[in-house]
Amino acid sequence: MSAAPGAARLWRSLFQVVAALAVLLALDRGADHLARRWVLADLAASAGAAAELRGAVLQAEIEKQRSLPLILAQDPDLREALAAPSPARLEALNAKLEALAQGTRTAVIYALDRTGVALAASNWRTGTSFVGSDYAFRPYFRDALREGAAEHFALGTVSNRPGLYLARRLDGRDGPVGVIVVKAEFEAVEEAWRRLPGPVLATDPRGIVTVTSVPAWHFLATRPLAGPEREAIRESLQFGNAPLGDLRLAPLAGDATLRRLPPGARPEDSPALPVTRPVPGTGWTLTLLAPVRPVLEPARLAARLGALLLGGAGLAGMALALRRRGRLRRDLARDAARRQELEEQVSLRTAELRTANARLRAEAVERQRAEATLHGLRDELAQANRLAILGQITASVAHEINQPLAAIRTFADNALKLLGRGDAATAGRAVETIAGLTGRIGTITEGLRGFARKGGGESEPVALRAAIEGALLLVGHRLRQHGVAVEVSVEGEPRLRAERVRLEQVLVNLVQNAIEALQGRADGRIRISAAAAPEGGATLRVADNGPGLAPVVRRSLFMPFTTTKSAGLGLGLVICRDIVADLGGTLEAPERPEGAEGAEFVMTFGKAL
Incomplete structure (x- = not known):
């Protein structure tokens, strides 16, 4: 008779154990699944x-180099050297290109005649000189x-180094006289990528890797290349003798969203989550392979431990309650022993949780380092934005300089004729006119050179009126080209302690945005006003009579990658706001009064000189 109740208790206990294990297993799987989904979505x-x-850094580097051929195509010395080459001219041109390449951190600049032969190059002193190559x-x-x-992106036949070749034709009086070529290399960009977590690669429209943080992946194909296509690429010598091997990112078994990285990548970077973005203006595609293991494993471990702790504690509580109800007459010592055993289990699991938390803190420190690196990249992006603006206004500055240059030539010819006739007084006035015109050219080029300097220098007293005039000098041709009137109003002589280059960069950005908003409007008008605030600060306003800002745009106006331009990156206003904040001020776009036209941006500085 006693055997039947004992067997029933045994089966009941066995059932309870199996049910508890099933609950813990379900909690473990559920916590693991939720942690995985949350981490991958955040990643x-x-x-x-x-x-x-x-991608913005890569695009900025390319845009910076694109301005060089445009500027060099306007150089009369370069045209004369290609139209009528002589040893003296070519020697001077070699030295000029060498200094320009060093100053702009360009790989190489070289000039080709009409037949494709290099007559001059910035690397003319080196053993891999391009001079004389066809x-x-x-x-x-x-x-x-x-x-x-x-x-054209290709592997150099002489230097054996890959790069993007930017070429522009030079026209003379009787037709083309040659081609100027700038070769941009991306070793600095790749080195910066290697310092950040996750492999990065840029591919051309055919899927061939051009720029990457993993050296072994250069010139590999991310998609299959047909036999004729592969042979055509090899015959063109675009990538030299590279075998154009396959770079397959195989899906991870059990999770198609993740990829197992091929040889060449660091072991800790695999598996990875691929994210692709187009590189504007190039036709390239940028792929970031974000490592999953450093963020996924700690989160999964913490979630599973937490679920097991909570489940174990809950099941233990339930078991304790059931045992108390069924065994009220048990010895208190046995209950104490069971409680001690439970506390030891909780202590053990708590120690494991502390270990997991220590790992999470280490990950937080690593993330802070990455954020510091990103802060440095943001400063570089601000400089790249300034150089991109410089590229946009180069044509305008060239137009501004060509007019006084033509006038100088005319007055110089007249002065020679007048001196030949003995009319020294009239010739002197012509020379005075030439001096005034050269002063005008100096003002324009000094403004351009100052604007191109990288920020981050020491602050100095800056008159707001001078900063406004400097910005308008840089965009003056664009204003006249689009027929936009500018009204400047400065009350008194407000001054700030700031970096003039960075303050002008903000003004140029805001004025160029206003010009684009006023395109197609016959009565376009921009008003720039500055005044000292009563409490001791200063206020600077830029307003236009364009279509204004829609409410949906205004809400996210200063968020990264928010733009109304088809070719914009949405970083200009973000950079402007960061610059103004560094100068101790704020940049806002307040709502306009009812019935008022256009948009208005207000810079407020808390303390003026």
Whole structure:
């Protein structure tokens, strides 16, 4: 009779154990699944922003180099050297290109004649000099000679180094005289990528890797290349003798969203979550392979430990309650022993949780380091924004300089004729006019050179009126080209302690945005006003009579990658706001009064001189 109740208790206990294990297993699987989903979603968002930033840095580097061929195409010395080459001219041109390449941190600049032979190059002193090499077979030479400009990424036949070739045709009186070529290399960009977590690669439209943080991945194909296509690429010598091997990012078993990285990447970077973004203006695609293991494993471990602790504590409480109800007459000593055993289990699991928390704190320190690196990249992006603006206004400055240059030539010719006739007084007035025109050219080029300098220097007293005039000097041609009137109103002589270059960068950005908003409007008008605030600060306003800002745009106006331009990155106003904040002020776009036209941006500085 006693055997039946004992067997029933045994089966009941066995059932309770199995049920508890099933509950703990379900909690473990559920916590693991939720942690995985949350971590991957957060990683995808952060990786997307990181990919946008890396793509913007790559685009800024390319845009900086694109301005050089445009500027050099206006150089009369370069045209004369190609139209009528002589040893003296070519020697001077070699030295000029060498100094320009060093000053702009460009890999190499070289000039080709009409047949494709390099007559001068910035590397003329080195053993890999391009001088005398024939580049007529290169597509960038043929396309530039035919269409005026061309871009081509390839492996150098002499230097054996990859780069983006930017070419522009030079026209003389009787037609083309040659082509100027700037080769941009991306070793600095790749080195910066290598210091950040996660491999990065940029691919051309055919899927071939051009720029990457993993050296072993150069010139590998991310998609299969047909036999004729592969042979055509090899015959063109675009990538030299590179085998154009396959770079397959195989899906991870059990999770198609993750990829197992091929050889060449660091072991700790695999598996990875791929995020792709286009590189504007290039036709390239940038892919960031965000490492999953450093963020996923600690989160999964913490979630599973937490779930097991909570489940274990709950099940233990339930078991304790059931045992108390069924065994009220048990010895108190046995209850104390059972409680002690439970406390030991909780202590053990708590120690494991502390270990997991220590790992999480280490990850937080690593993230702080990454944020410090991103802060440095944001400063570089501000400089890249300034150089991109410089590229946009180069044509305007060239137009401003060409007019006084033509006048100087005319007055110089007249002065020579007058001196030949003996009319020294009239010739002297012509020379005085020439001096005034050269002063005007100096003012324009000094403003351009000052604007191109990188920020981060010491602050100095800056008159707001002078900063406004400097910014308008840089965008003056664009204002006249679009027929936009500018009204400047400065009350008194307010001054700030700031970096003039960075303050002018903000004004140029805001004025250029206003010009674009006023395109197509016959009565476009921009008003710039500055005044000292009663409490001791200063206020600077830039307003236009354009269409204004829609409410949905205003709400996210100063958020990264928010833009109303089809080709914009949405970083200009973010950079402006950061610059104003560094100068001790604020930048806002307040709502306009009812019935008022256009948009208005207000900079408020808390303390003026």
